[in-house]
Amino acid sequence: MGFQSDYLLRLIEMMGVLLQRIMGRIAEGEPAEAVELADDAIGELAGLPVSIVDAMSGEGLVAFLSAGGEMDVEVARALAGLLAARADAHDALGDMGSARQDRDRARLLQDAAGSL
Secondary structure: OHHHHHHHHHHHHHHHHHHHHHHHHHHOOOHHHHHHHHHHHHHHHHOOOHHHHHHOOHHHHHHHHOOOOOOOHHHHHHHHHHHHHHHHHHHHHOOHHHHHHHHHHHHHHHHHHHOO
């Protein structure tokens, strides 16, 4: 149980730092850099190239994170947070379609994680 607890604490801490960096780039008027940071973090967290994550629907992401029968709730919440932050960066770039897709996927992940 100690290993899992340490893993969760590190994941939460890492996500907090990443989200601060992403939101900082947006606030500094550098939303393209924020998207790049989010892309790297999303790919790393999902263990997939970000292009594959982006090709998935929210339901597909939930199914992917639930492979093996049980969803990793903390990973789902962290991924939802990154998608929501990237949506803000897309908004700042004027890319409303990508922002909407990221928000929809983030909402579905949050809903799935919250129901467990």
